[in-house]
Amino acid sequence: MKKITIKDLAKLLAVNPSTVSRALKDHPDISPEMRARVKEVAAELGYSPNWQAISFRKRRSRLIGLIIPDMNMYFFPPVIKAIERRVRQEGYNLIVLHSNNQLQGEKDNVDICRHLGVEGLLVSLSTESENLDHLRRFRDQEEAPVVLFDRVKGNAGFPTVVIQDEIATRSAIKHLAERGRKSILGLFGDPHLSISKARLAGYRQALAEFGIPAREDLICHAYSELEAQAAVRKALLITPRPDAIFAMSDELLVGVMQGLSESRINIPDEIAVIAISDGMAPTFWNPSISFVEHSGTAVGATSASFLFDLIEGRTAEQSRIVPTYLMAKAST
Amino acid sequence: MKKITIKDLAKLLAVNPSTVSRALKDHPDISPEMRARVKEVAAELGYSPNWQAISFRKRRSRLIGLIIPDMNMYFFPPVIKAIERRVRQEGYNLIVLHSNNQLQGEKDNVDICRHLGVEGLLVSLSTESENLDHLRRFRDQEEAPVVLFDRVKGNAGFPTVVIQDEIATRSAIKHLAERGRKSILGLFGDPHLSISKARLAGYRQALAEFGIPAREDLICHAYSELEAQAAVRKALLITPRPDAIFAMSDELLVGVMQGLSESRINIPDEIAVIAISDGMAPTFWNPSISFVEHSGTAVGATSASFLFDLIEGRTAEQSRIVPTYLMAKAST
DNA sequence: AACGGATGCGCAAACGGTTGCGGTGGAAAA
DNA sequence: TTTTCCACCGCAACCGTTTGCGCATCCGTT
Structure with a gap:
């Protein structure tokens, strides 16, 4: 035909x-x-x-590139969905790429995007991405905006979309402190990530604010569910036992719950649990886990809108902050 | 520049x-x-x-369309990841679209793909997709292959990729029967879906095979976690109480666990639990849930390979089956 | 010496749509 | 009646790459 x-x-x-x-x-x-x-x-x-003819003639691909470190089941699915929705609304199409949490993968993906002539890039950095020259080159040579979201690097000269990491963490710790919890195990992700740094800072800050002495043995960095589980296992041996756990992400929360349910500890009587989460995982258990909502949908939609505002030259902002809300459940 | x-x-x-x-x-x-x-x-x-010039000149978009009903957190993330990987291996690019489980959304997505000139389509059907004329039109007019995966419709004239639904279910029920379970609550998804039908058939078949009388009050269809939870709640009131639960998906399993943990029933002593799952969710609880592995990665990779074989005219198969494996854990 | 064939490159059209410019015709203004 | 002007449409170039064909040049064969 x-x-x-x-x-x-x-x-x-x-x-x-x-x-x-x-x-x-x-x-x-x-x-x-x-x-x-x-x-x-x-x-x-x-x-x-004929879409190809138009984009050829007009030298516009109408393509947006999305680079994520890894397709975990917790955070990125709603992000992708929200971005796809927003991108299509603007008459663009989305190319989704995975860096597998490797710098080389990220560079390769940027090259693919350059080759495809994408008109904007949404990037959640890999844990290896200390140096962002590949993104700078893209931005300068292609003259297309790059927006960093969630896993960002501060002061790198790129517009960013993040949640109020310190504030979110602080409100979680405050919630625990108000309920009389005094030794709070803090579980954080890769310390290279700016979200880990910010959330850890919020943790320390909140402890200070509520007069709880900071204990380094209650601060753990875990890279996976298994590591989080191991960290909890180890922390439970400390005397006196921690009376609360804060997990900075869904992934770590899962590890925490695995570690706790092993030893049949009662939540919240013996230990309280709170996390920063999209809101889905906390319902998996009984009692439901309290959380500070970190909506992937909101982050995705905000990032995409930001990108289009930059493409159209409608803004010169350096960052946008997605608000978070405390959702208290039975675990605290 | x-x-x-x-x-x-x-x-x-x-x-x-x-x-x-x-x-x-x-x-x-x-x-x-x-x-x-x-x-x-x-x-x-x-x-x-210049990618646009080439695809214009050669009348090849080198684009593959992927239409999924909804971005749930359980099954599709690994599917997308595997497909993206395979697609890029072949030098193509992937466009991901969501139908939001609506027929109209699916039609719109097909139109977008037609407009973009995609050279192949991977579709997991929406629950509303009884009539597949929009896909037939696409296939015939664009002369591009369409592969249905996971949420498929049998005998519709499209190549399909599915797991051995009956066999997977049968092996789960067999596992329960061998452990002396006799009243097995079966939780199934939308009865319009072919996977629901096939798994229900496998359930009935296995019961018959192991001499367990089929009881209609132990067969439930649930559309969400909440409905699964409600179904479990209700089933627990039946006397004698069911001694096992089979959930045909991760989503339903989550609902089951929510329903069970409410009433503090011991697993596996009082009730055994098994599911068809990707393998992630079953680790959330303690004890871990037994499952028949339904690998999203395998389904994604198989679907993509199938599509490329069709594009290259290397095959005339009607379907490919992804094998499943029983993973016995402490819940049974 | 004439011929045939291979080798190596140029010419120009083509893909489908866009766009600056130019031209025609008719109506209004002079 | 002539001039001006505008509404309406055609002409042709152009975007970057590919490709069928043609045309030299050179080498080996008869």
Whole structure:
């Protein structure tokens, strides 16, 4: 089945292709009657513009690149969904790429995006991404904006979208402190990540604020569920035993719960649990886990909107902050 | 920064663009010396071919469309990751679209794919997709293959990728029966889905095989975690109480566990639990849940490979089956 | 010496749509 | 009646790459 083109329409209507082109987009140079005729025939034959020809001619790909470190089940699914939605709203299309948490993978992905001529890049950094020159090169050579979200690097000269990491952590710790918890195990992710740093800072800050002495043996960094589980196992041996646990992410929360349920410790009587979470995982257990909501949907939507504002030159902001809310459940 | 083109190279080398084009792809008409010269200059100036021009000229988009009903956190993340990997291996790019479990969304997505000129379509159907004419039209008009995976419709004339639904279910029920469980609550998804039908069939079949009378009050269809939770709640009131639960998916398993932990029933002493799962969720609880592995990674990789085999005309198969394995844990 | 074939490159059209500019015709203004 | 002006449409170039074909040049064969 041969695709029908503007030239075909022009031949049928005995007019010039340029007239058809203009008529289809309501150019004022074309009479209303002609516009109607053209559109009628176009609709009849089911004409649909050749996307490749347009993006070639206009030198616009209408593509947005999304690079994520890894497709974990907790945070990125709603992010992707929200971004895809927003991107399509703007008439663009989304290319999703995984860096597998490796710098090389991230560089490769940037090259793919450059090759495809994407008009904007949304990046959640890999844990190896100390140096961001590959992104700078992309931004400068392609003259396309790059927005960092969630896993960002501060002061790197890129616009960023994050949650109020310190505040979110602080409100979680405050919640625990108000309930009389005094030795709070803090579980944080890769210490290279800015979110880990910020959340740890919030943790320390809150402890100080509520007069709880900070104990280094209650601060753990874990890279996976298993490591979080091991950290909890170890922490439970400390005397006196911690009376609360804070997990900075869903992944770590899962590890925490695995570690706790092993030793049949009662929540919240013996130990309270709170996390920063999208809100899904905390419902897996009984009692439900209290959490500070870190909405992937909100982060995704905000990042995409930010990117389009930059593409259109509508803003010069350096960062946007997604608010978080404390959701108290039975675990605290 | 102006992008450098073949014409630029040609001007610099004082040759014809066609020569440059051929030299870059080692066309035998071009002498080895010329090839070397061209490639050297190209590398020096960092020439990278204009993707839009190529896909326009060759009438090939090198795009694959992936339409999923909804981005749930359980099954699709590994599927997407595997597909993206495979697609990129073949030098293609992936467009991910969500139908939001609605027929209209699915149709819209197919139109987007048609418009983008995708060369193949991977579809996991929405629950509303009884009629598949929109996919048939796409396949016939675009002359591009369509592969249905996981949420498929049998006998619809499309190549499909599924797991051995009956066998997987049967092995789960067999596992329970061998452990002396006799009243097994079966939780299934939307009855319109072919996977629900097949798994229910496997359930009935296994019961018959192991001499357990089928009881309609132990068969439930749930559309969400909440509904699964409610179904469990209700089933626990039946006397005698069921001594096992089978959940056909991760989502339902979560609901089951929520329902069970409410009433503090001991697993596996009072009730055994088994599910068909990707393998992640079953580790959330203690004891770990036994499951029949339904690997999203395997389904994704198989689907993508199948699609490329069809694109290249390397196969005329009607379906591919992904094997499943019983993973016995402490819950049974 | 004439011929045939291979080798190596250039020419130009083509893909589908867009766009600056130019031209025609008719109505209004002079 | 002539001039001006605008509404409406056509002409042709152009985007970057590919490709069929043609045309030299050179080598080996008869």
